[in-house]
Amino acid sequence: MKYFNSYILVCICFLTINHCFSQLCNGDVVSLINNPECSNNEYLLVFEDNFDSTIVDENTWQFEYPWGRSLVENPEQQYYKSQNVEVNNGVLSLIAKRERVVRRAIPYDPDNKIIDDGYRNKRTFDFTSGMIFSKFNFGYGKYEIRCKIPKAKGMWPAFWLFEGPGKNEIDIFEFWNEHDLFGNVDFDKLARVPNFNLHHEYSKGNVYNCISDWNSDIDFSKKFHTFTLIWKPTYIEWYIDGQLKRRTTKYTSLSTQPIYCDNLKDFEPYLLNKAFPKKEYLHVIMNLAVQSNSNEPKSNSLPKSFDVDYFKFYKQVDCQFVNNVNKVNELLESIEPNAFNVAYTDSVELFENLKIENTKLLVVSSKRLPEGFTNSDTDINFKHYPEICNTKPKLSLEDRVSVFPNPSNGKITIQVDRQLCNSGKIYIINPNGYSMNTIEIDEKSCEVKLDLSYLNQGVYNVLYIQESTGIPISKPLVIIK
Structure with missing residues (x-):
């Protein structure tokens, strides 16, 4: 503004x-x-x-x-x-x-x-x-x-x-x-x-x-x-x-x-x-x-x-690019390239014995499916209810940022889900709660490799914030010598 x-x-x-x-x-x-x-x-x-x-x-x-x-x-x-x-x-x-x-x-x-x-x-x-x-x-x-x-x-x-x-x-x-x-x-x-x-x-x-x-x-x-x-x-x-x-x-x-x-x-x-x-x-x-x-x-x-x-x-939920589709192939060919939520309220039946529970996310991007799901030549049908903009669901963020290896000697990789990796920053917080480093995420790879081996042994915090939404995601990081 x-x-x-x-x-x-x-x-x-x-x-x-x-x-x-x-x-x-x-x-x-x-x-x-x-x-x-x-x-x-x-x-x-x-x-x-x-x-x-x-x-x-x-x-x-x-x-x-x-x-x-x-x-x-x-x-x-x-x-x-x-x-x-x-x-x-x-x-x-x-x-x-x-x-x-x-x-x-x-x-x-x-x-x-x-x-x-x-x-x-x-x-x-x-x-x-x-x-x-x-x-x-x-x-x-x-x-x-x-x-x-x-x-x-x-x-x-x-x-x-x-x-x-x-x-x-x-x-x-x-x-x-x-x-x-x-x-x-x-x-x-x-x-x-x-x-x-x-x-x-x-x-x-x-x-x-x-x-x-x-x-x-x-x-x-x-x-x-x-x-x-x-x-x-x-x-x-x-x-x-x-x-x-x-x-x-x-x-x-x-x-x-x-x-x-x-x-x-x-x-x-x-x-x-x-x-x-x-x-x-x-x-x-x-x-x-x-x-x-x-x-x-x-x-x-x-x-x-x-x-x-x-x-x-x-x-507030951003509904601008939500498509009401019922096949994963259609979803992968969506005109919107960024990942978005398909369903995260009532349980959704996929195929065979796969299910999304009512507090979880099925996040699909143009190139990959979440762990546990595979892409194939056949359509994967699912039910989508209720529509995303008419609900007040709980969003789970804990699996959207990965830090590994953890514990670590200080050399780590941080990966961020593609849905959240645009315009994001990573903060390394020391055991006293103060920010020591600020790193911008690579929007192409959605990952950052860091060498924090100079830090003392202890429990640190990796904090990721996407600036456009302000959503904070934190992960503990244990450094051992």
Whole structure:
């Protein structure tokens, strides 16, 4: 999507409390050159974490921000520790405690350096808490969490999306700063007022904020609730338990009427919401912060936990090149050269005793069939039901990337299924969760040979992301000496 600014600058910001279904913040007049593609296709589940293990999956999550274990520019005062993250009985718990530790706010800066909040880097933290931060980015799609909010003065639970440098942030929710009109803490608001916010550094040093809260009669600490965000190129929607609570569009008319994708036209002027994120791929974050100043928790109110039942991410199915065929020979001669899903919902009978189970994929390209299937001169008939664009199936990705040999001395080959190998990148993640190498996949061979023998012995992670979809696939890699 591209646009150019006109010479007129218009700044408009208004806020509707409770049900905020249309909102423009800091409008700038722009004209579109290339309109975004509009999609009404069904959503496909491409990632989920139900926290069914006894530990957090460290191939997916880390316990700190990339810059450290605190967020010093915010009015918060906790230090994040992995010990404050627990998984029990299918529930992730991020636990805030009154616990004094002396640590660096920014681990890579010297102890005595004065950092952005005006204080010495090494300091005393009176509270510890827990967080998880995704090791890869997610893009446009539907984000869903089922969780229970802690209730106590000073608690600041949040579920949000973020990417730097600068700031591209979507707050799916955060509960904090529950004050009355006089600035005093209103205990009747605790765990009842979710905030739905956007923050974006539109130009260097200029961060624009689009903020809304919803004054609810619901006490979100009593039981689990489902929070959902739909993020599309031209609008964002916030839902609670399936009910729409806020919608904001990227563009409005000059009279501030919301404009949706189907109504955008090239070269016509619109107001751009400058708080709308520019980056298309953001990290997922769940954390429980502890507020500071007058919002500090009471001495006997901790520990408290932010409890998460599951996190799910959905993307819309691309139906552009799906052909409803019933013979593999016809499929192999399809005009679309890239591999695509034939069926992945109800079980599909092929020939003899071959079957595709309801969560698997039959992926066929112009040159090869998946392992276990053979091409022959005779037609292979199969039933195709229901049609791909009228379902909400689960997509299994675990077999789409291969790393071998594994374990290895460091010399490895990485192969990617042809359906996903265009515009893809491979990241080698070290045992501490940091990216060490970035390699672009060869789109002709769909494979990469690497010599990682210089690495120390340990368990690494091979992360593959196709940039056009943002779908992450991770594989553990064991290097032995």
